[in-house]
Amino acid sequence: MALLDKDGVRLTIDDTVATVTLTNPAKRNAQSPALWRALAEAGRSLPGTVRVVVLRGEGKSFSAGLDRQAFTPEGFEGEPSFLDLARGSDEDLDSTIAEYQEAFTWWRRNDIVSIAAVQGHAIGAGFQLALACDLRVVADDVQFAMRETSLGLVPDLAGTQPLTALVGYARALEICATGRFVHAEEAERLGLANLVVPADELDAAVRDLSAALLAPPRDAVIETKALLRAATSRPYDDQRTAERAAQARRLRDLAGLSD
Template structure:
């Protein structure tokens, strides 16, 4: 994996194109570490994969223990742990994804080709998704007798609703870019050749907004699902009061 920085934009790139950017526990550790390396002036994080796929999901050779991984995440390793230790280990894996929810960042997934299992969940971890027209999404964990456990289930329900999320997860079927757009999984779908330009345009539009206003807006919308209408209106009032005082330099 690679972390690049260009002013207020950080780019996380999965760099295993020979295996369609299949993921390992060690990569999730690296993802978590990237979150600690970002300077305070980074506003946008772009997540992408090298080659013809975003990510084909979990590297099954590692998960099966055929290729020892310092991440200690093979099925056998996890099964030998106590239930509490196993859950704690999975929480560490999840942290490689959930930092993309941070309120001070807008995260954008640039998705081409396959985004399967852990790849789909990595795209879901981002606030926004730009899909190439060759994108194929699938929550394929059920085909391995597993459940999605990298913080993707709530995001999926939030985006498409319970019934559709259930159907997607229990069937493990492929979703093409057209359907992803229709279901609300994509913010925009573009020809594969235009993916980079579309991500640059979206990033520029985000950066054009006042940073503090963008942070407040993200917090308002991210928390809206858990608030009553009255509580959401109160949150809007409080956020706007902070913005007005900041913009005018008002003090107590």
């Protein structure tokens, strides 16, 4: 069942699994503000029964990043160009970027587990979209790169925190400042990829991982994800307290004593 199909984004639901597909392979799934709004809408449209969300791109590339048309004087039809945005007030520019970021923030919600299925190019905004997901299964032809600095910009689509958490500050700085490509073998070694498979096995690998994630009781996965997401920001003793509280909720639920 398709709940959404617009602006280069399609959302389909199959029982407890949702699939968000980037649908403009002719442009290597280049991104635009309209696409970002559609991605944010997809997040808002998820039924409460969904447990796993798969993000994929049609064609040979996951996403080649921001459509360069954004930097032309005319920009996209019906949209302010990035040059126009730069001439606006600080408040307007900040709120516009915050709106763009919404497309990249909902993937880590505690009630779902998100998987990016990444093949070919995942550059700039494409890399950040893959980083927005909890897990990444990648094809052996994958090419990650953070190219924003080569354009005189910074990664601003919520990708800097997950990148640093995955690979550490020094490696994240080097990847972003140089804009170099990270290929499949290195991506797996650095922790960017949970799994590397041949390109023709990507969909099957994602299906297998989805099935494994659906096997445990949903509430146990939700509680565990919440604990892990907060683990690096909480003091050790606070994390121990959170673990005890989560386990108490699970034990009471299993004993039929929850509200």
